Amino acid sequence: MSNTKIAPSLLAADFGNLQRDVEMVNLSLADWHHIDIMDGVFVPNISFGMPVLKNIAKHATKTLDVHLMIVDPDRYINTFADLGATNLTVHYEACPHLHRTLQAIKAAGMKAGVALNPHTTINHLEDIIADIDIVCIMSVNPGFGGQSFIENTYTKVSALKALITSKNAKTLIEIDGGVTDKNAKALVEAGADILVAGSFVFKSNDPTTTIKNLKKSIA
Ligand code: DX5
Ligand code: ZN
Numbered sequence: 001m002s003n004t005k006i007a008p009s010l011l012a013a014d015f016g017n018l019q020r021d022v023e024m025v026n027l028s029l030a031d032w033h034h035i036d037i038m039d040g041v042f043v044p045n046i047s048f049g050m051p052v053l054k055n056i057a058k059h060a061t062k063t064l065d066v067h068l069m070i071v072d073p074d075r076y077i078n079t080f081a082d083l084g085a086t087n088l089t090v091h092y093e094a095c096p097h098l099h100r101t102l103q104a105i106k107a108a109g110m111k112a113g114v115a116l117n118p119h120t121t122i123n124h125l126e127d128i129i130a131d132i133d134i135v136c137i138m139s140v141n142p143g144f145g146g147q148s149f150i151e152n153t154y155t156k157v158s159a160l161k162a163l164i165t166s167k168n169a170k171t172l173i174e175i176d177g178g179v180t181d182k183n184a185k186a187l188v189e190a191g192a193d194i195l196v197a198g199s200f201v202f203k204s205n206d207p208t209t210t211i212k213n214l215k216k217s218i219a
Contacts, residue, residue, distance in 0.1 A: 004188045004218050005031035006211055007065050007174070009198030010056065011047055012145045018052070021202065022059040028211045032063040032087075034176070034196045039070035042094050043143035050083060057084035065194075067115060067176065069142045070094065074101055081108035089113030089136050089174075092120055102131050115176070117142065118150050122159040130169045134194070135160055140177030145198040149178030154190050161191030181217050188218045 008030050013021035025033055035053060040046040047069075057064060066085040070076075073090040074097075080088050088110045095101045098114065105112040113134035114125070118141060125135065137156050140147035157173060164171045174194035175187050184195055197214065204210040 002188050002218055004192060005194040006215055007032035007034040007194055007196045008201045008207070008211065009034040009036060009145065009176075009196050011036040012198035012202035014202070015048075018056065019059050021207075022056055024207055025211075026059070026061045028208045029215045030062070030201075030211045032065040032194065033060045034065045034067060034198075035085075036067050037070060038143060042071045042091065043069045045143040050079060053080075053083050053085075063087065065089070065113075065174075065196075067113075067136065067196075068094075069115075074104060077101075077104050077108050081110055085110055087111040087113050087134060089115050089134060091115045091117065091142070092124060093117055099128060099131065102128070113174070115142070116156075118152070122156055122163055125160075125163065129163055129167050129171055132169075132171050134172045134174050136174040136176050136196075138177055139175050139179070142177075146203075147178055149180070149183055154186060157187060157190035157192055181214055184214055184218050 008025050036047050038045050038047040063086040065087045067089045071094050088105045092114050102112040111133040114132050115136035117138050139149050139153040172193040173191055175192045176196040179195045179197040180200045201207050201210050
């Protein structure tokens with residue numbers, strides 16, 4: 001029996017009813033709240049920043065999984081810790097001193113995540129995997145919700161799983177982008193531990209039931 005986690009991405013929520021949508025996740029079978037912060041520089045889109053996260057944190061009762069799509073994330077590590085982030089994920093492509101960044105995230109009391117863009121291969125993590133709590137494999141190009149899943153992701157999940165096993169690491173594998181009931185099961189079979197789902201959950205008629213069915217489909 002898999003204990004794969006589901007992390008609805010609030011990027012696809014109704015921002016006019018954010019409290020309602022956060023509370024829906026609280027009461028659902030979802031495990032984490034996935035929160036996408038975009039700066040318009042690292043990715044060609046701006047989502048929301050600290051004041052909105054502060055309000056999400058006020059209502060959220062589950063793990064706050066914060067995904068930073070920003071340049072130079074080191075500047076804000078302590079800010080995100082103060083705002084209540086449980087996990088802080090930075091992009092491999094945005095961190096020239098990744099080892100230092102991960103240590104700073106952990107020193108601030110959070111789990112340290114590293115996200116990989118679709119073009120970044122798993123072997124870049126060979127010398128750092130044991131220091132990473134979560135690797136987030138981007139299965140779309142970061143910046144927008146509602147894009148189609150990139151099929152090469154399965155190969156990457158298997159390669160990452162093999163790397164984790166070979167180094168005896170405890171790293172979790174998260175998949176972000178285009179996750180639906182069509183690919184969830186295969187992703188779990190390849191080794192995924194956490195599935196992020198934005199549009200599939202929030203654009204459905206009944207998000208609570210969608211989460212329940214997605215969870216059931218991978219159990
Ligand atoms: C994309 C974000 C994702 C996004 C996923 O840049 O990191 O978390 O919200 O949305 P869907 O599930 O709609 O692809
Ligand atoms: Zn994300």
